[in-house]
Amino acid sequence: MEKSFEPAQIESTWYARWEASGAFKPSGQGEPYCILLPPPNVTGTLHMGHAFQQTVMDMLVRYQRMRGMNTLWQVGTDHAGIATQKIVENQLAVEEKTRHDLGREAFIERVWKWKEESGSTITNQMRRIGAAADWSRERFTMDEGLSAAVRKVFIDWYRAGLIYRGNRLVNWDPVLGTAVSDLEVNNVERDGHMWSIRYMTTDGAASLVVATTRPETMLGDVAVAVHPEDERYAHLIGQQLHLPLTGRQIPVIADDYVDREFGTGCVKITPAHDFNDYAVGQRHKLAPIEIFTLDAKVNDNAPAKYRGLDRYDARKAVLADLEAAGLLVGTKPHKLQVPVSQRSDAVIEPMLTDQWFVDLTSETLADGRPGGRKAITEPALDAVRSGEIKFVPENWSTTYTQWLDNIQDWCISRQLWWGHRIPAWYDEAGNIFVGEDEADARASATTAPVGALRQDEDVLDTWFSSALWPFSTLGWPADGPVKNERGEIVANWEQDKIFLPSAVLVTGFDIIFFWVARMVMATKYFTGKIPFREVYINAIVRDAEGQKMSKSKGNTLDPLDLIDGIALEPLVEKSTKSLLIPQVRAKVEKRIRKDYPDGIPAIGTDALRFTFAALASYSRTINFDIKRAEGYKAFCNKLWNAARFVLMNLPEGQIAAPQGLPATEAERWILTRLKQTLAEVEQHFVSYRFDHLAQALYEFVWNEYCDWFLELSKPALNGDDAAAAASTRHTLLVVLESVLRALHPVIPFITEEIWKDVGPKLGLTEESLIHRPWPKADDIAADHAATGEIEWFKNVLSGIRKIRSEMNISPAKTIPLLFADGDASDHARVTKFAAQISFLARTETPQWIEAGADEPASAAAVVGALRVMIPLAGLIDLEAEKVRLAKEISRIEVEIRKCEGKLGNANFVANAPAEVVAQERQRITDWNTTLGALREQAQKLGG
Structure with a gap:
């Protein structure tokens, strides 16, 4: 294996090999x-x-x-x-x-x-x-x-x-000249206005005031609606109103659609250009009046002076004329949700057009x-x-x-040329004939076509x-x-x-x-x-702050830029080249230079995939932070280096499986943890909890295999017991190969590259890892007794290393080690693991302090009832150790209060699962044991 993991070098070759081999079929x-x-x-x-x-x-x-x-x-x-x-x-x-x-x-x-x-x-x-x-x-x-x-x-x-053809109201894009689906429409908040307009009754005795955000559409009004239980307008229901500027008369109708608490409680009804109004018009059998052409200009159904005007120019003209007539009651700012076409950025116009529909109702x-x-x-x-x-x-x-x-x-029809052309033909009388082609349409007709046939010009909606x-x-x-x-x-x-x-x-x-x-x-x-x-x-991917990714914000990320890396200047150019507004372009450039002063580092495909897996919870959105992706690149490096360590500690040729059980407890512990991890991962695949799956694999590989088992293997690899050394080498390799298989669905490239060196050492005959079976948890024997022994051993080593770190004792310095208190199992374990402790913790041969004997001033870690002590004479400042113990005692006291708070909550005790309550009670027992030992140690130091 190469000394360092270089994603680009391996990703460029493996995919082509997989595809060429037919592995994906x-x-x-x-x-x-x-x-x-x-x-x-x-x-x-x-x-x-x-x-x-x-x-x-x-x-x-x-x-x-x-x-x-x-x-x-x-x-x-x-x-x-x-x-x-x-x-x-x-x-x-x-x-x-x-x-x-x-x-x-x-x-x-x-x-x-x-x-x-x-x-x-x-x-x-x-x-x-x-x-x-x-x-x-x-x-x-x-x-x-x-x-x-x-x-x-x-x-x-x-x-x-x-399927039928009908004249119905649809979302119409006046720039593209086609109907569009709701999915192709964005509702965008914009600053607008609400205009209040007075509609007089035909006898001039009364009036109604309606509020609208689209005054130009009043040219197509067919009624004014009020709520049937609104006493203010009950006497006007059924009366006729003058529709301003048009010379037409329209009725006052009652409909539950009206919200009498909003505005004046009066709503203008324009069925040809509003979906809610269309439904009201259908209920009241009101004929809609279209006032726009398909390119959103005023048509011949409106008074002559407005014809041909763009809808927004028509708005200005209508407002001016209303004001001149004294019918514009008021104007106030209003936030609008404006429907905008995703494809053209044009404001969508509800439009009555002839379209094809699937009957779903x-x-x-x-x-x-x-x-x-x-x-x-x-x-x-x-x-x-x-x-x-x-x-x-x-x-x-x-x-x-x-x-x-x-x-x-x-609505399944679109007024485009690119797409599946609707297989329908019309004769000169307007009759419809449907078939595979014109000949089939004619052959399938129940009545003879009148004259020549012409095919429908429309195509089908892409979603069809x-x-x-x-x-x-x-x-x-x-x-x-x-x-x-x-x-x-x-x-x-x-x-x-x-x-x-x-x-x-x-x-x-x-x-x-x-x-x-x-x-x-x-x-x-x-x-x-x-x-x-x-x-x-x-979930939907958002940026690190939880904002929607947008080119105009400058917070979009290209996955290939993350994989390959990109320097700052090319990133700035790429991020701003499609932005036409100078102010937006300048804002985006400023953000890019602030967020990525050194560009985006290459993290590789595997690290990006692991990041996605780790984020894939049941949440509606996920926040993508590039720093987290860099952390998973470090994970890939860790796996690479662990594999190199294993392979460097193997002899030439194939590694034979030893006879009988693995020779050491460390091996049986790691195999037990592998079994548990694989079972967890399988369950997370079933439940689609990819975040939990990634966490389980990460914890096992980083903490247990790389940090602990590789360390725990060193005494056997460097010891005099040839059987233990051979068994350990084989277990190192077997667990690594299983880990590579378990990781392969998440990080396929690096696992394949490592496996090509690992697989042959075990005599495996597959061409590559992609052809290997999933490592089954049921195929691995568990040894829970060994797990208990190794967990104790890990706690002892962690305690010693923590003291070294906090006391700033050089890792290279050999130090004395004392044990005190503890029970019979602690004494047996110290005897069993003495050599490994000395080797891995770099200590002198451990010594016991008998009960009642004078104890030297020491820094101590507590493992259950056992005290692990490092005499401080000549090593550290005693006052510093007193401060460390005080901090640790305070921390434990906080943990005890947390447990007591939970157990003192009647709702928690009554509603939490029994095993959770039992776990909290055990934790408080363990914390109190540890606290007592720490206080005793502090007292001995005069703290």
């Missing part, structure tokens, strides 16, 4: 275990959320493969309709062209060309973090097989009456068949309510069920194809093998349906609605199976 043996990768956008690059989520998935896949499962990590990318089309349109803009200059067919060819050139960026980055995915089965939501699945689902649902269809609620929604609800699908943490199941209980019909991911990626609905463009088989439904349902879906809480629920709905409907048995909701 299903073995074909064992029970199926599948994980679906939430397909990242083909436009994307790896960010911290991806790296965290994919580390969790990779740990699970590697662990289950080692357990003998037939594992498949199904990967692929999403075509990302809006994002991808925007990238290519931006490229055309540089050429001073639009997609319309190219035409639909040529534009789509241009997009495919971009995808082939740039679409593999994120998958190559996934390889950098060690993702053990079966890349031979990689899918793309626009590949031929998945496109066939999309067409079949659309056609089947349409023919079952579960009807109990029955017009012809008596089951509607979407019974056919699609209810089975998805039942799957979670029955426990067939479980959420981890469990509370997220409530989020899932509440959304499905209150679901609306799903993603909803089919659990079964379409496995080859459904093809009868035989599905091949990619290179002619390679990527799926075969007849063989691969064994991977449905998958074991667990690892995903974020923000897409429970948009992806998780829709996968359950589609998979249950078309296969009769659930898509996955468990849903692990991973």
Whole structure:
């Protein structure tokens, strides 16, 4: 082994070897275990959320493969309709062209060309973090097989009456010119105003004052609503109002939607441009009036003077005219939640447009068949309510069920060119014909089309194809093998349906609605199976202070920068180059220079992965601190150096297993602790407590194996007992090899690199660690008696070393050692471990002080009833030792008060588990024993 651990040197070679060897493919043996990768956008690059989520998935896949499962990590990318089309349109803009200059067919060819050139960026980055995915089965939501699945689902649902076309209110992006989903909308707080406007009754006898943050939309008002129990306005319900500036009349209606305590208790109703108002309009059968064009300009339904104005220019004009008419009652500042498109930064406009929808709400269809609620929604609800699908943490199941209980019909059409074009055609009379192609649409028609057919211009929502991911990626609905463009088989439904349902879906809480629920709905409907048995909701990664990562804040981290390291100036340039506003760019640069004055050091993939594992609790968010990542790089270095120590203490050739039990208690202790640690780790994998898993492995490797067992092995390695030395060497190696296997799912690169030197020493024949089985706790014999002996030995050594440290006694100096008090077992243990104590603590041969004998002034540590004493004459200042003892006595007194506080709390004693209460009582007994010994020692020193 090299003297130091250099991540870059080993990471560049191991991944290519794994992939080339086919290590990531299903073995074909064992029970199926599948994980679906939430397909990242083909436009994307790896960010911290991806790296965290994919580390969790990779740990699970590697662990289950080692357990003998037939594992498949199904990967692929999403075509990302809006994002991808925007990238290519931006490229055309540089050429001073639009997609319309190219035409639909040529534009789509241009997009495919971009995808082939740039679409593999994120998958190559996934390889950098060690993702053990079966890349031979990689899918793309626009590949031929998945496109066939999309067409079949659309056609089947349409023919079952579960897809329809209708004029409904949707989120509309006026810049992109398309409907967008709720997930693609950010609600941003902005400073705005609340304007109060007077609406007069037609007889002029009364008026109502409404408050609005969007006065321009009053041009489309169809009513003013009040609460039915609001006595202030009861006499006006049913009367007509003059709608200012328009010449129209609108009624006063009563509806429970109105909050009579808010503002004046009067609400203007604009169904064509507000979702809540749309619902009110539906209840009262009020025809909506659209006042905006699709690019958010005022249309011909408004008075002539406002037509053609942008919506914000129209706002200014409307306010000026209201003020001139004396109808603008007041204006005050108001904080707004403004819906903003993620893709264009445009403010979303609720807009009535013709769209395609999946029926998720009807109990029955017009012809008596089951509607979407019974056919699609209810089975998805039942799957979670029955426990067939479980959420981890469990509370997220409530989020899932509440959304499905209150679901609306799903808008699945988008006004784009890039995506799955809707397989629907229209004849000259406007009749709709659906099929695989035009010929199939004609053949399936119940009535003959009128004239020529034209295909629908829209494409399907990206989430529509993603909803089919659990079964379409496995080859459904093809009868035989599905091949990619290179002619390679990527799926075969007849063989691969064994991977449905998958074991667990690892995903974020923000897409429970948009992806998780829709996968359950589609998979249950078309296969009769659930898509996955468990849903692990991973936390969202934030910065060290708990703030959301944002380019404009300068607190984003690129996982590859953490892996490879990056100098300050390149980091500043990278962090600010996309920021157009000079003030923001300057603020970000200032923060980067403050937080990373020396740039970001390279920590390597393994250290980053261990950090993610250690942070992966059940929390909603996690705070990523680069200093913690540097600490796990130190862990990797510690493991590397421990392995070098073991290998340097081995003879040439293979190490044979000794006959019988391990020769020393230290060996039996470390094997017992290994067994306990492996059992803990296995349980934490089951419960998805990766933070506890990482902590258990860290504690065992760092504290018990590296710090203690390597030390405890030295007396045997350097002693005269050849059998003990041989046995110790073998145990050092066996435990190290087991540790490497246990760590491999978390830190695969360094464990592989070390194992290539360790495995052959044990005569193991696997090509690499990735092919080794999981180390089973049940295969290791426990020796609890040895554990008790070694724990006593460790406490004695720790006591001596603590005195040395606090008294500033050189570790190289041999010192006298005395023992006093204690019971028969202490006397036996001192005799048994005397040589090891002298060797490891660098002391003279231990001596006992008989009861009643004069004692020299000494520094003492207490182990139970045993006093471990170092005579201080010639070593330290006695006064300093008195101060040390006083501090230790104060510390113990604090611990005793804590225990007494707990035991004095009736609620704690009554409600805590019995073993916890017993543990506290034992602790107070132990603390009092220690306190008595320390006080006695202080008294002997005159303290």
